[in-house]
Amino acid sequence: MSKSGSSSGNMSQGSSGSDVPNNPPPIQGIYATNNQFLKAGPKGFIHVKVLENDNLHVRVDLPGVPDDGVRHRVDAVRKKLVFFSGETPAGNQREGVREYSGSAGLGCDCCEITGVDAKMKDGVLRMIVSRVKVKDHDKKCTHTVPPNAGKSGRLLEDHPFLVKGRKGAVVGVPLPGDGLYFAVDIPGVCCDDVEVLANEHEVRFYAEVKNVDEHDESGRVYLGCVISCSSSSDPLPSILTQTIAYDAEFGVLKIVIAPRNSTNSE
Incomplete structure (x- = not known):
């Protein structure tokens, strides 16, 4: 973990929490169906837009996937789709491995994909898909977008490209010695964009994308908390008496709450 501390502070209300083990409370009035903390x-999970030069910009959230951990290829037969896949590192047994696989591309009959420039950063895959017109067509060119892109609502939706691993945006794992480990999806955010503060029995986080991509209309803001709880009747120690360490890597915020002098570490 790159940052640590046991500071306290107040943040704005209305954030979402999660118990340990992973058992989130009912969610109401969330901003986006892909992440209750957004x-x-x-x-x-995905957004496709047409650029001024008629190329396509494709943004796909793949939280946890390293910058060099994604693969892509164009359908060699019809040249209409870009297939992409990626997986998270196998070393972190607390979260388990997640694997993603999906596609995006053209919905028209008149164009073909000629190339893809892909970049993976902070858990977000961005692709510039170039295309060329191969035959005349009276209808407007289209692109394919999954039905659950860019929606809001009161219920969360599963990631459409997740083929293995945890589905939720947050997971909590008990650690030896009354420690706790949390992982929260915040795709697009790096460690310098995150603030973590604590009070007696919860750790609140605020994350805001400072370096907005040129093809995004704005940066993302995440706000939430993770809650220290217990199934026993024994009172919990105050978080303020424990050590809090955190880091954000590949679009995932990782928080460790551990008794001071504990050896629990990432």
């Missing part, structure tokens, strides 16, 4: 900015 409070502002682009919604959806």
